[in-house]
Amino acid sequence: MKYQEDVRSQAEVFYRNNYRTWLRGEFSPRAIGLQPPTAKDVAVDGGRAVRNWLAHWDGYPGMVDTVCKRIGHLGTYEVPAKVVFNTPAAAATAAGRADEWMRLLEVLDLLVDALGDQVRAPLAANPQSWAQWNDREISQYIAVIRWLREHDSAGYYIRELPIRGVDTKWIETHRVAVNSVYPLQGFREKPVLVEVRTLDPALPVGDFSHVLCRVEELSPRHVAADNVIIMENHHSFLALPPIKGTWVLFGGGYRADTLVTELGWLADKNVYYWGDLDSHGFNMVSKTRAVLPAMRTVLMDLDTAIRHEELAVEESTALPYDPANLAPGEKQTLSYLRERSRGRCLRIEQERIDFQWVCAQLESHVGHR
Numbered sequence: 001m002k003y004q005e006d007v008r009s010q011a012e013v014f015y016r017n018n019y020r021t022w023l024r025g026e027f028s029p030r031a032i033g034l035q036p037p038t039a040k041d042v043a044v045d046g047g048r049a050v051r052n053w054l055a056h057w058d059g060y061p062g063m064v065d066t067v068c069k070r071i072g073h074l075g076t077y078e079v080p081a082k083v084v085f086n087t088p089a090a091a092a093t094a095a096g097r098a099d100e101w102m103r104l105l106e107v108l109d110l111l112v113d114a115l116g117d118q119v120r121a122p123l124a125a126n127p128q129s130w131a132q133w134n135d136r137e138i139s140q141y142i143a144v145i146r147w148l149r150e151h152d153s154a155g156y157y158i159r160e161l162p163i164r165g166v167d168t169k170w171i172e173t174h175r176v177a178v179n180s181v182y183p184l185q186g187f188r189e190k191p192v193l194v195e196v197r198t199l200d201p202a203l204p205v206g207d208f209s210h211v212l213c214r215v216e217e218l219s220p221r222h223v224a225a226d227n228v229i230i231m232e233n234h235h236s237f238l239a240l241p242p243i244k245g246t247w248v249l250f251g252g253g254y255r256a257d258t259l260v261t262e263l264g265w266l267a268d269k270n271v272y273y274w275g276d277l278d279s280h281g282f283n284m285v286s287k288t289r290a291v292l293p294a295m296r297t298v299l300m301d302l303d304t305a306i307r308h309e310e311l312a313v314e315e316s317t318a319l320p321y322d323p324a325n326l327a328p329g330e331k332q333t334l335s336y337l338r339e340r341s342r343g344r345c346l347r348i349e350q351e352r353i354d355f356q357w358v359c360a361q362l363e364s365h366v367g368h369r
Helices: 004-023 039-045 048-057 088-094 098-115 117-125 135-150 175-181 234-239 253-262 264-268 279-291 302-307 328-339 355-367
Strands: 030-033 063-070 076-085 193-198 210-214 227-231 246-250 270-274
Touching: 004 030, 004 076, 004 088, 004 098, 004 117, 039 048, 048 076, 076 088, 088 098, 098 117, 098 135, 117 175, 135 175, 193 234, 227 234, 227 253, 227 355, 234 246, 253 264, 253 279, 270 279, 270 355, 279 328, 302 328, 302 355
Parallel strands: 227 246, 227 270
Antiparallel strands: 030 076, 063 076, 193 210, 193 246
């Protein structure tokens, strides 16, 4: 014998797996059998459980099909045989999602009425991107889609569209919902910028010691240094000591591989990478080395990790896998950080490394090349 809790559990799965399809207007009814009692069930306790089961289903708000059945000595009853979901609303109600379903329909109908039926299917595919919108956000979305349909976006940055009532970051924040209906193409792209410092006063960056410029403006003819250190964090980038024949480049974490790709002349230099001692730091090494195989790391060795372990914290979003493209010593360091962790991995930030140790290691590994 099945109870309402059993039906709700199955209805929740039915709803979760199919509500996007229902939003498109497609629905196939579903029935859940209730396994009505038999004479054997009556014999267990004289029919007490069967009577309670019948009372349990009495007054159930959903659609219940019954059958006429003799149940042992209790006689013949019209007993519940199955619960039928013949509409999405019925399934949502049984799943305890009635309010959620009604709001989804309400928002989707408003958007379809304003923008046309062609938006129904793409919006239905990503309801999580708009399900929680309030009336203001709905109006903003309608205004954005209408503007994009009526104007040529070429020549605009995505944050400078002159749409009334829509702030500069709105489209980026709601990119999934916008892109599903109107592909965000043709906008002006922010230039890829590179920030470089010289660590050798005899080798300025052009006429400067510290430059932020477009990557294409930093051509090989401007690069006098033989050594380049790529830094994950900006404060460490700013703090590096003087080193003969060396420039330092701010990698910015996961954008380092993009910069290396754009700066093809790095292939002709002695390139070093220094990042946080954690799983993401080594993943950045892996991604950057995929573009620049000859790149080496500095201050990401086991000795540095051991010496500074007391300054480590637990990495809150550690990667569950070991990155590829790591040298044996780097793999050893990452393994040590994992083994010493109470979670997945320890984290030793660049800024926590003793500065005297930094200076000594950089002079030893970079300055004498």
